[in-house]
Amino acid sequence: MGTSVRKLIALAPQSKHLRQKTTPAASLLQVPVLGTSFPTPLPTLSLTSSTTQSQLLAFLKTHLKSPITPQILLHFLKNKLHYHPKFTHLDFHIFQWASTIDSYRHDHHTYEWIVRTLAISDRFDALRVVVLDIMPSKPCPCSDGIFCCPRIEPIFRFAINSYCRAGRLDDASIIFSTMRKLIDGKPSVAVYNILIHGFVKNGQHDKALRLYDQLILDRVKPDVFTFNILISSYCKSSKFGLALNLFKEMRAKNCEPNVVSFNTLIKGFFKERNFEEGVSMAYEMIKLGCQISSVTCLILVNGLCKAGRTLRAYELLIDFSKKGVLPDGFECSNLVVSLCSESDAGRALEVVEEMWKTGNSPGIIACITLVEGLRNAGNIEDALKLVEKMLKKGIQLDSVTFNCLLQDACHLRRTAEADRLRLLASSKGLNADVVTYNILIAGYTREGKTKEGEHLVEEMLDKDYISDIASYNSLIDGLRNNRNFAS
Template identity: 50%
Template sequence: MITPLTTIAAFSRAGRLADASHTLSDALRSIDGPPDASLYNPLIHAFARRGDHRGAVDCYDAMIEARVKPDTHTINILINSSCRNSDFNSALKWFREMRSKNLEPNVVSFNTLIAGFMREKKFEEGISAAREMIQLGFRPSSSTCEILIRGLCRDGRSEEACELVMDFMAMGIVPEDFDSLGLIERLCGEGKVGKGLEIVQLFWEKGRKVGVVTCTTLIEGLRNLGEVEEAFGVMQKMVEKGILPDTITFNCVMDDLCKLGRAADANEFRVFATGKGFDPNGATFSILVRGFGREGMKKEGERVVDEMLDAGFISNIAIYNRLMEDLNSRK
């Protein structure tokens, strides 16, 4: 069934604002009782979407003159329109307008305002808006966290973003579905891997999930700095929590350990990870064989070769001979 609302919305989406306005006028004449804000919202949004902030405000003024009470969505549109025009005084005015009309701001209201502040590098104002949101009893969404972190990191303020996440974590308000990947990538890219490690460890201490890509990004950052022990520690924690790394990352850490003369530890961890569901490949075993060979641990290496035979990783005599050469080499 085609209603005035669906017609107004269709004309508004198509950019036919004059037709949408005429349909709205016709609808107002035919409605018994006070009209709803939903009739005006598509038209206000259409003006805002095409960058005509003045037209959006005029439409809102006409709505008020017609004694139609706006809803939260109405004001959110105008906040967004103001932010798009870098008119933050106006955006704040609309926010206050929402409160004066006994409308409850929602996460969208705050996120729109915060995003506008961060886009214009008004970081203190953006963070203050987030804190006001929390004080009013609203929990930040994943989008809120991403907006704040992305804005700060884009301006080279990754450590400030790190402290903000830690603060939110201490308050217990970081959303369950928030993944710190963007922040970890930025910290590792800037050589601040220690801060990234702090974030991931804090998440684990609080019983929060950390994605596999986030973990492997941190491991790679640690390896690039030569922090093999820390990288191995992160991988151990991953596997303990049932987060299985990709084979390339796993093999790289195994190789690093073997080069440090810790082939036995690497092999023990390989056995543990396999029990947790990790599927080692031929390269994994070859790395361990070379490691045992360098340390003169021939018997241990032979046991790994036997496992390779059982798993079908040695398909011909040439591969077997090469492995035995590695095992007998102390280079």
């Protein structure tokens, strides 16, 4: 058997579709493709059956034109092989075979495509062969001059990121070292960040720090992402003091922190139960012109509420709103729930009103909780106004809460107001049910308003809410017999 055939056998990927069996070399050498012979055998040697070999051979003859160039091969891989259900898994096999042809050289386009394809499909062993064996030994033609191909680093960066995502940090480190030897100058900070984040994500904080030290030795300037990754790692490792030191180093290196930097430190302060320090960090954000995000507010408000400092959270939120720094989209449900649970529905109402002033919707959970809180506090007046405002803004209550509020209003002899609210709710899609009508009819009965009550009974009859004549007569008789009833 010829040397080229043995080489092809060694190159063949190990899968259920391929095998390490020899086939007579004569049947594989000098296979014609569109009338042209190749000095290297086509990649059919390791296929499982002669039928599959012949099918692939016919497919190659039809779609792969000779002489092969990177453009032709890439078009074949992307537009022909990739969509073939039988042969798509052989993309690496075809790619590897092409690299053995003496007259052919892969360029950065083919390298980039195969690296991305293998990485996305989690074929990491094959990917390792490409970036550690083929690319270093057979570089892109762009590297023939004084400088290396400018696409080498982006290609390797994608591979490193994929290995980090899969938790294969040793492979990622080896690929990073190989890349450093191939590129001109030092790697960009983005590549360092990917690997540092990979170490941190997998709990290897010491390795992340060593790589950061290497970054400094290489005179690569760390950016805000570098510092954020390490600050977060320190906080997760309960080394908040070191996180603060790194934050100071960040400022000393003229690297401006962003909202993620501050959010991470605020969470760290709260974890250490240094709540006022965390709040001060938020105000420092404002002072530096760093926009407070919804996440920042959630960290502050939720953290303070969980620590039993609901009043401080309320004061902070109101102050943010008055300063005009409250972010769009912030949802205040947790604060409203905490205030209502502490029987402070008045402040909860103020929070919701402040949300509306800033153009933020308080959310259905906050509104329902507040309605219940106001009802429990006996503040039916504000509850009715709140529900009316909610309905006008398109926020609908559930029928149970709505009916309970109407019943409270009726007990206060404000049935007409409750009825108007019922009509407003109906116009907004919250239709009255049998319970709603019974509550209002009972209210009108107590107030001796027979005409209004009879009108509701007629509505019930029209909506088939009254099942028989006896029920109808009972409601009408109740209204007429209690014309002068007062409670």
